[in-house]
Amino acid sequence: MGTKSKRDYNDPLSIWNEMAALDRKDYDYYNRLTDEQKKQFSPYLLLRWGSMIEGNSDLQKYYLLAANSFTNQNFWSIQKHKKLQWLVCCTMSPECGKQRHGWIAGKKEKKSSDDLRKILLSLYPVLKSDEIDLLLKIHSSEEIKKWLKEVGLLEKESKNLQKS
Structure with missing residues (x-):
């Protein structure tokens, strides 16, 4: 424990x-x-x-x-x-005495988004993380999945995506 x-x-x-x-x-x-x-x-x-x-x-x-x-x-x-x-x-503090601060957790992504992210990163290794984020934001998961199938995404990866 x-x-x-x-x-x-x-x-x-x-x-x-x-x-x-x-x-x-x-x-x-x-x-x-x-x-x-x-x-x-x-x-x-x-x-x-x-x-x-x-x-x-x-x-x-x-x-x-x-x-x-x-x-x-x-x-x-x-x-x-x-x-x-x-x-x-x-400079953040207004000097109003001791405050109780908390941790701001990072945003958690959906499982499907993580899988799509990994696949896009493997297809486009030169893209930066924020560029991958932009792709995922601009296009729906369904659009990206459809496009990946059209370009010949491996069947195994395709099945993994459909589960999510």
């Missing part, structure tokens, strides 16, 4: 301590980390956790809009500068 992990309030990299530092706009938080901790610091997790809070709906909207307006803009173009990413993340 797995054990439930306890919150380590002494670990500066625990998500709880990071969120508390974000909420109080602690601009020196990153500077206080050791070199080893700076290597482990994850701006991605900070962004995912920081943009969602529980409670007051107006405050929820503020965090989300602030994340989209201030943080998401060019966030990954400064990915080699974690301190700068931390400072940008601090």
Whole structure:
């Protein structure tokens, strides 16, 4: 049986301590980390956790809009500068005290979409993930299945698609 992990309030990299530092706009938080901790610091997790809070709906909207307006803009173009990413993340907080943050889970795709995605990726290895997403968004699953059959998709793969 797995054990439930306890919150380590002494670990500066625990998500709880990071969120508390974000909420109080602690601009020196990153500077206080050791070199080893700076290597482990994850701006991605900070962004995912920081943009969602529980409670007051107006405050929820503020965090989300602030994340989209201030943080998401060019966030990954400064990915080699974690301190700068931390400072940008601090702009999300309206400095209204400690908030209860939550994780925003990624969107789960349907099984059929996963199968179609794999087949399209194998047929078009030069396409990027977002281009495959666009194909799946523009065309219905039925249209793609019909087209794959017309171009001679293997029978085995065709049967797998019909099950989904």
